[in-house]
Amino acid sequence: MPSKPVLWNFFRSSASWRVRIALALKEIEYEYKIVNLLTGEQLSEEFTKLNSKQEIPILEIDGLHLTQSLPIIEYLDETRPQEPRLIPKDPVIRCKARAIAEIINSGIQPYQNTNVLKRLVAEIGEEKKNEWLKHYLTKGFRAIESALIQSSGKYCVGDCLTIADLCLVPQVYSAHRFNVSLQDFPTILRVNAELEKIPAFQKSHAHAQIDTPDEFKGK
Template sequence: MHVSLRGLAKPVLHGYFRSSCSWRVRIAFALKGIEYDQVPVNLIRDGGQQLTEQYKELNPMQQVPAVEIDGVTLSQSLAVIQYIDETRPGPRLLPVDPIKRAQVRLISDLIASGIQPLQKIGAEKVQWAQHFIDRGFQALEPILRQTAGKYCVGDEISMADICLVPQVYNAERFKVDVSQYPLIKRLHQTLLEIDAFKMSHPSCQPDTPVDLRA
């Protein structure tokens, strides 16, 4: 059920320009046409601004994003996206049909949880990322062959697409050969033509370093 937005402050997204999880939330806000404020949390500067006691009060896991919305603070990007979908008008991010909704959740969870988060540091980081992204994409490609239409599940944009695009960005960043996954590549290219995905891109954020701006 949609909530009454009268008198409510704009949501506040605490995130990092290059964070996949933050990008997912930015895409969801853009698709829904929701205005919001951004507070950058630099994961590198000062030893990691997410590790401060002040930020820990917002997100005890000391990760991004944290979203202040409707008087509560939510973390975990998929929970934020589903809350936005349940409380705001606009295009649905999870389908009405229960089978398609389950497929969207399956794909979203595979990407968000099944592909190992990028936690290694130093020289091993690239090899670690390549291994787990490839492993995840090898599973995702045949699933998408069963579910995809114009987008990941049928012909409507969903939370699955919101998860896919940032993950392909990570794949390209870590030199994964995405041409091995023609359906993933095709869906990604289609989605990047959509304004909501363009405006939320890491190259276009307030905290994007000048040398990485579009």
């Protein structure tokens, strides 16, 4: 069994980034194992044995081999219940936080996944792919903005961090990366700016990782 948890991830994988934030907030040291999605390391025979879905993140911890970022965050919160609690105790707050996390996890991120975009480019071309992506990302962000207008305080749901915040920051980064404008979503931008001030979020940022290319470092 490894002495430290191992996170299989890639600097700009948004699902992995969510887990990096959880580990940083819980002050858990871990080994960073790079899976380069651009060169297709997730498709290798060796990696497929670890996760037949050929996706990151994978977290090895407590002798377990965990996949899917949201259940991983829940596991960390339940087994390391020190503050901040990422899954709120109150059922109403918990439901709101999970709903925002799910809009991102199942309602936006799958549309921007590497293998999906690659296939779209092959089938409909770069320009149409970008239109398609903009449509689905904007639709998802509209839903988040509407949820945050109802639920946000300083953060996505009130003034305490929740699982929703861990999903929001990487998703906002992806919007910038794919040139999707967020100017119509001021609540998202306000909450995101607040979250980016937190050291654990800064440490987990795509541009601060060991595999961040030099062109992005510190930006």
